[in-house]
Structure formats: C-alpha cells, structure tokens
Amino acid sequence: MTNESVLSGYDERIAALALQLRQYLLRQLPAAGEEADPSARLISYNYGPGYKNIICVILLSQKGVKLGF
Numbered sequence: 001m002t003n004e005s006v007l008s009g010y011d012e013r014i015a016a017l018a019l020q021l022r023q024y025l026l027r028q029l030p031a032a033g034e035e036a037d038p039s040a041r042l043i044s045y046n047y048g049p050g051y052k053n054i055i056c057v058i059l060l061s062q063k064g065v066k067l068g069f
Helices: 004-005 014-030
Strands: 035-037 040-048 056-062 065-069
Touching: 004 014, 004 035, 004 040, 014 040, 014 056, 014 065
Parallel strands: none
Antiparallel strands: 035 040, 040 056, 056 065
C-alpha cells in the first residue's frame, strides 16, 4: 500500500502535517523500512518484518496526527 492511500480522505492540513512528520522520520531513520496500512490509518517504520521490529508509527485521525513508539 502507498502513503497516499493512508492520507486520502483527510483534511489538507492533516495530510500536510503527516507528510512533514514522514519526511522528518525518513531523515532520522534512513535505513528503516516504511509500510502503509490504510485500514489501520497508519504508516509504520521498522527494521524488519512483523510488529516486533516496528520503531514508530504515524497515526492519523480527523483531528490530528500522532507519533507512536
């Protein structure tokens, strides 16, 4: 899945904030993998397959963007 599929349906302000956070995380975690999950409305960053290797996630809602560890 693509990040666009996670961001679709959100207000421009929410999508822009999520993209800014995404760019920040990609700079801080250059070797991390990125995976979009539209059904959970999140983008995860990991160093391997499965939940045990996830470092953090971007969580979207209609009111804002959260960074979860």
